[in-house]
Amino acid sequence: MIDLYYYTSPNVRKVLIALEELELEYQIRWTDISGGEQFSPEYLQINPNGKVPAIVDHDGPDGRPLALFESGAILLYLAEKTGKLLPADPIERWDAVAWTVWQVANHGPIAGQSTHFHKYAPAMGINDEYATGRYLNEIRRLYGVLDTRLADRDYIAGEFSIADVATYPWTRVAKGQGVDIEGEFPHVAAWTQRVGERPSTKVRVSDPREAKASKNEYTAEQFQTLFRPPDTTGNPTIDSPEPAVAGGNQ
Structure with missing residues (x-):
């Protein structure tokens, strides 16, 4: 269990x-x-x-x-x-691992920050044009990387793998990140729909x-x-917002 x-x-x-x-x-x-x-x-x-x-x-x-x-x-x-959920072939296996790490190190955190400054901070009267622009530009760049990857394949690493599992939950909520994947990244949009048809999703x-x-x-x-979570280490708390459904405590 x-x-x-x-x-x-x-x-x-x-x-x-x-x-x-x-x-x-x-x-x-x-x-x-x-x-x-x-x-x-x-x-x-x-x-x-x-x-x-x-x-x-x-x-x-x-x-x-x-x-x-x-x-x-x-x-x-x-x-x-x-x-x-990982290919048996070692070359393909490491390819899937690399894209999984790409998601958790790049796409996910930036999508989280973009969501925070695009959606959650403004709801509390916090508006930062520089931060919003920086994260929106970067998440669009990352969606471009993913769109190119998916241009000639059904799944990120060839067969369905943890790379797809890691990435899909974020692309399905791209709108909250300020990104229109249907209009800007058609290969990502088609892949998101494809993965979203799986019973597990x-x-x-x-x-x-x-x-x-x-x-x-x-x-x-x-x-x-x-x-702005409480510090649990005994150190002074840094008074700066962190992302919500986008990495902060999730």
């Missing part, structure tokens, strides 16, 4: 899709990041970084429990555990809190919790 520490966000959806694709037994551990549950001492034992997702595999290596955080690490672990968590969280509407207090 795998516990998935969950809140509605693209990074968590990566893991949910992978668990469904791999037909692994799991249970949802709802973690209300808008209420600060990710900073509880119990959760920080699982993820010292105080974000979601995280998992606990109660049947980990050699039957030992394994707590794991960071979506990229989790996807790699689940692929290794099952022998699926249609799974929704059966919890009454899911619908409310999906609206991504936050009070001033919740905004503070999400984007």
